[in-house]
Amino acid sequence: MNKRRFGGEGEAEARAFLERKGLKILEMNYRRPTGEIDIVARHRRAVVFVEVKRRSSLRFGRPSEAVDRAKQLHILRTAQLYLQENRLEDMPVRFDIVEVLPGEINHIENAFDASALME
Numbered sequence: 001m002n003k004r005r006f007g008g009e010g011e012a013e014a015r016a017f018l019e020r021k022g023l024k025i026l027e028m029n030y031r032r033p034t035g036e037i038d039i040v041a042r043h044r045r046a047v048v049f050v051e052v053k054r055r056s057s058l059r060f061g062r063p064s065e066a067v068d069r070a071k072q073l074h075i076l077r078t079a080q081l082y083l084q085e086n087r088l089e090d091m092p093v094r095f096d097i098v099e100v101l102p103g104e105i106n107h108i109e110n111a112f113d114a115s116a117l118m119e
Contacts, residue, residue, distance in 0.1 A: 010054025010100040011038050017098065017105045023048060032081050035074030039098075040082060046092040049079045051111075054100040063099040064108055072112050079114075 015025055018041060026047075027040040039050035051071070053063030067075075075095060083089050097111040 011052045013054075013100050013105060014050065014052040014098040015039060017107065018050065021107070027082075030078065030082055032078050034077040034081060037075060037078050037082065043094070046094045047079075047083065047088055048094045048096055049075060049082075050096045050098055051075060052098045052100060056102065058101070063101065064097045064106075064111065067097055067111065076114050 011028065015028065018039065019025060023041040023043045025039060025041050028038070030037045030040050037049050038052040039048075041048045041050060051067050053066055055063045072095070079093065079095070083091070083093070093114065094110055095112050095114060097108045099106040099108070
């Protein structure tokens with residue numbers, strides 16, 4: 001299976017999981033020159049930006065460990081564009097990670113703090 005298809009299947013699993021948890025999916029694979037956000041959702045009043053990481057094993061560590069500071073900055077910049085384009089700048093925002101592993105989905109809410117990235 002190629003990498004894109006493997007990742008896409010992980011995103012579909014994550015989407016279904018998040019919908020079962022009550023999140024409303026607004027957009028999938030939101031792309032801009034600054035980067036891509038796998039899932040944009042609403043949860044209660046907050047806009048939630050979700051990075052999905054799928055792995056076939058833990059051989060190289062937890063999937064969430066791949067979301068380093070550089071990746072977080074790309075997500076933050078892209079999220080700012082989404083908020084501006086949709087006139088949602090005043091909404092509460094959250095950055096989550098969903099890890100997809102064989103037989104396991106782990107949802108990490110508030111996985112990183114955007115204000116800490118701006119320092």
